[in-house]
Amino acid sequence: MGKKLDEVIGVLNGTIGDHLARTGNGLGIAMGLYHDGQPLAIEPDAIRAAHPDAGARAALLVHGIMCTESVWQFPDGSDYGTMLQRDLGITPLYVRYNSGLSIPDNGASLARLLESLAGAWPAPLEEIILIGFSMGGLLVRSACHTAHREKLAWLGMVRRALYVGTPHRGAPTERAGRVLARVLRAIPEPVTRLIADIGDLRSDGIKDLGDADVRHEDRARRRDTISLRDPRHPVPLLDGMEHHLIAGSLSQSKWLTMLFGDAIVPVSSATDGRHGEAQAGGMPSGDVRLIPGVAHLGLAHHPEVYAQIRAWCEETK
Known part of the structure; x- marks a missing residue:
């Protein structure tokens, strides 16, 4: 190639x-x-x-x-x-x-x-x-x-x-995308939920960049928290x-x-x-x-x- x-x-x-x-x-x-x-x-x-x-x-x-x-x-x-x-x-x-x-x-x-x-x-x-x-x-x-x-x-x-x-302290653009997806999913409208679902198709690697998750336990913690904080x-x-x-x-x-x-x-x-x-x-x-x-x-x-x-x-x- x-x-x-x-x-x-x-x-x-x-x-x-x-x-x-x-x-x-x-x-x-x-x-x-x-x-x-x-x-x-x-x-x-x-x-x-x-x-x-x-x-x-x-x-x-x-x-x-x-x-x-x-x-x-x-x-x-x-x-x-x-x-x-x-x-x-x-x-x-x-x-x-x-x-x-x-x-x-x-x-x-x-x-x-x-x-x-x-x-x-x-x-x-x-x-x-x-x-x-x-x-x-x-x-x-x-x-x-x-x-x-x-x-x-x-x-x-x-x-x-x-x-x-x-x-080392994560990527704010990925954290912002995570927050936006959570907000869109909370709106009781099929279109906004579809947009949130499409946004969640981004890869695990991209998602890990949000908080710089280097261990599996870091990824598990992310499921329980959502923040724009550095x-x-x-x-x-x-x-x-x-x-x-x-x-x-x-x-x-x-x-x-x-x-x-x-x-x-x-x-x-x-x-x-x-x-x-x-x-x-x-x-x-x-x-x-x-x-x-x-x-x-x-x-x-x-x-x-x-x-x-x-x-x-x-x-x-």
């Missing part, structure tokens, strides 16, 4: 991927590693063939909803992974997955994938760097939670996780590793930044409430960076974002 068709299927999976999985539709994407647009078997020989110089450090890049790994690409075909390989000798790996499935289910699959990867790496593996864009960052958190609970070996190799435009996530960032957060904003204006963020994810959500520490052009807290003038999708392939990612990956602590 060509890149454009893959991207269309990625959008389809983000929209109705849970339905595709339930019905066994062949368009549903099975989570796996991809190299040059093709599936990469998690076997030593396959990894060695794709990455002859595979070394002690690897970076796993996890795309967001309605995307494939192509979202990371610059116009010249390079991406954060290939640039890290060029500059720091870090081997890049790319996950493709069905972004319409629930975040906890995808997180569990990612945890299993990483466990297999750690066992199949064709060289001594010392460090795994996790880089998640948008929903991909929540998958990283969910996978780490699963690995911590199940005592998986790969978690001990993770020294840092980088979250690019990740809605929630504080019940699962803290995991101890034992560095966590780095990058947020974008549409404007240099402080007020527009606070109101609109990157047009999809508010700054307060992308920085997990630490937006007061993030200032344009600076890093007062060291692990939070706000990059003004960059919209949501642009964060996946922007020179300033890469410069920050590289700086964090160069740190030795």
